Amino acid sequence: MTLTIQDVIRWDPGAVRAVGDAARTRAQTSIDVANNVPTFPEWTGPGSEEAKQAIDRIRQTLMRDADAALAAARSADTAATNVQIVKDNLQQVLNMARDCGMIVDPVAGTVHPARPGMAQPNDWHNAEVLQQALQQVLAQANSVDQQLATAMDQADDVVDVPPEARPVPMPPPGADAEAVEQWWKSLSQKDRERLIDEHPPELGNLNGIPAAARDAINQQVLADDLGRITTTLTQHGVSAEQVLADPGFYGLSAADVTRYNNALKVQEGLNHQRGPEPDPSRQRPVMLWKYEPLADRGQGRAAIAIGNPDYADNTSVIVPGTGSSVKGGWLSDGHNDAMNLWDQAQLADPTHTHAVISWMGYDAPDGFSDTRVANPDLARSGGDLLAADVNGLWVTHQDPNQHVTVIGHSYGSTTVADAFAASGMHANDAVLLGCPGTDLAKSAADFHLDGGQVYVGSASTDPVSYIGTAPEYLHDYLNRKLGYPVGLNAGLGIDPAGDQFGSIRFDAEVAGRDGLDTNDHSHYYDAGSESLYSMTHIVTGNGDGLAAEGLTAEGRRQPHVDLPTEIDLPFGGRLELPPVGFDVPGSPAYIDPEAGRPSESVTKNHAY
Incomplete structure (x- = not known):
């Protein structure tokens, strides 16, 4: 998914550089340990050669670890530099837009005059030029984002990568299910796992994300909503009633209480629909x-x-x-x-x-x-x-x-x-x-x-x-x-x-x-x-x-009027007429044939 201005603003080159520093520290530690592994040159006798070979393998493993960490550090340094360049370029465009009296939408990435109705031709020209510049920066950002993702995945094998070093771009607000699905599929497995672990509340309700991922995220958010109150109970040694009666006294908000009460209801619903069977299967x-x-x-x-x-x-x-x-x-x-x-x-x-x-x-x-x-x-x-x-x-x-x-x-x-x-x-x-x-x-x-x-x-x-x-x-x-x-x-x-x-x-x-x-x-x-x-x-x-099993019912109908089939003639005799009937125009269809069913025909033995 294409990055937005907000995504670039969230980038933290300092955090990326810190990952590189941590990788270098890891590399130096591995080198130091490898250099201090004893060689035992004078050791001879049974098993000595096998032991020396095992020690040498340890040294080689440490050096390979150092090489991997140094490579990760170099990738992180390059990514940090490029992230900073993109952020500087973006800031330059935003500053120019501000000086020209333009409005920049941070999500849609569009540029237009602050007062379109009063804009002059030169204003629209400036907006077009700035729009092109912004698109070039965002295209650069998308390229750098791939580089950043690769660098952080590489570093993740040797050091802990904090979320701020590789913020996962979120789909823009209002994205439809198809766009969200494409975004989700574009993420690496590590990024998906990280998002599920971080469980931002809005993520579990996005159409386009697989049901299993939504469930994992929502269950964690629900646990947070319950835990916020239960942790307070434990810390203060008080009852739930006391906390809910005066949440502000315990550093909680009215929203915390609402979340807790509704989390209880949803948890009850999950338990109810799961059923009472102790065996999970x-x-x-x-x-x-x-x-x-x-x-x-x-x-x-x-x-x-x-x-x-x-x-x-x-x-x-x-x-x-x-x-x-x-x-x-x-x-x-x-x-x-x-x-x-x-x-x-x-x-x-x-x-x-x-x-x-x-x-x-x-x-x-x-x-x-x-x-x-x-x-x-x-x-x-x-x-x-x-x-x-x-x-x-x-x-x-x-x-x-x-x-x-x-x-x-x-x-x-x-x-x-x-x-x-x-x-x-x-x-x-x-x-x-x-x-x-x-x-x-x-x-x-x-x-x-x-x-x-x-x-x-x-x-x-x-x-x-x-x-x-x-x-x-x-x-x-x-x-x-x-x-x-x-x-x-x-x-x-x-x-x-x-x-x-x-x-x-x-x-x-x-x-x-x-x-x-x-x-x-x-x-x-x-x-x-x-x-x-x-x-x-x-x-x-x-x-x-349904019809084959006799489960269909007649629809409700309007009142029906049948005209006479014969009339008396004024000079004597009768005239037979063809049968004619019609529903009363404009009348409601309130006559229900189902009301005439025998009571014994309505049972509760319809089950598989």
Whole structure:
């Protein structure tokens, strides 16, 4: 990856020279020891020749070590000199830009007048000249960077190389997954290992970095967040409650406390999804794929993967809805969604590998009393984040033939719909559970799936799943009349379970149902449920088999009117008419055929 101005500024030629000095000291030490190895010229007798030969080999080894150290010192000296030259050249260009009233972007490496609207032709000419000079310096820097990397790798074999002597260039902010992947691949193995060891927090969340590396980095950051508090407890001999009640007294910040509390929640999630089995070989293989404990005003973001999504044949991403957060414990606290789905996929298709990601990567509405639950703003912004993460899975996956399913529940299903319709998310299949509306996706065609389908699971007794049946104009009218209590955008779109949406609806009724019940909004992942059984078909790439197993359901429909088939004539007699019927225009599709299923047909014995 091309170096930026910031990368060159971070270079420290003094630290590089110090490496050369250390290598020279190592060389001199080896020479001194070699010169002081006794030769025993007068020693004769049994074994003497063999001993002298062994001693001579030691001397030769020491001299070879000295030669290697001297070579490393010379390489480090040359690199330090060239680093200094590049830094001086860069500073000269930056000084000229400042004197000419130019702005230099340290990341993009662009030069432009400070006030473009008032710039004269000569200003633009100067900007062009400075841009060319800057590009020449950065081209020089890239060449020197290769030399520096070689020199420090050479020195690393004989002395300890401090990080400041060879700062690893980071990808620029906002780099896409493809650029990050290219950057990661361009690093030497030593540089990758060093970055993982240093574990800068932002690195574990970059799409384009392999899942195993992300997990290693994020696990260390999480350990730091826990250790910052636990170390304080030990040092002061106090309880966690005392430290958390007054962190400033112990030299800690509010951010330290937030990181600690969310680290506890994520650790609980890892333990929960790993399972209670003491034998590691029988535990679920969990990975911390994402970890941002301070995000979303301290509610945090995180994603736990069961299985490695870089190598799995089938990967599913689960997106939660209203009331979910890292801080609130969605990754644990009895939520078995990912565990149940992964377990069933393993049993249903043991010949393929599977990964399920619990994605708590956006700011969901805090609850049904949160007015944001009635507008799509969080779904749209969350959709952008979700699309970036899901699309990143395709970049790091080792086989382009993987099958990816994205599953959204409740408000999370609206987020999934927006990720497909507005943010360019790429996946094979979509599953919407208890969906209150698909916002920007007006039909299944708006998902632009890669050969797959939009599948919908909506229990007839789940009241949340009917929200999208109300006409959109009604949401806007009421919102406007009430003074915009939920913001400018009201309502979450239309119901994807309707028979005109273009989706495939699968059986998702709740065993023991008894009319509309808000609790029935939370049973889609229940073990043994027909909903989980249907989703297992879908995530293993066998959604086409739902109909054959009798797991598909009719879509909800609008009220239907049938015209009379005969009328009385005013002069006597009757006139027979052809049968004609139509759906009531503008009416919601609220009639649910699933509500008429016999209760005994809804069971919890659907499991592999």
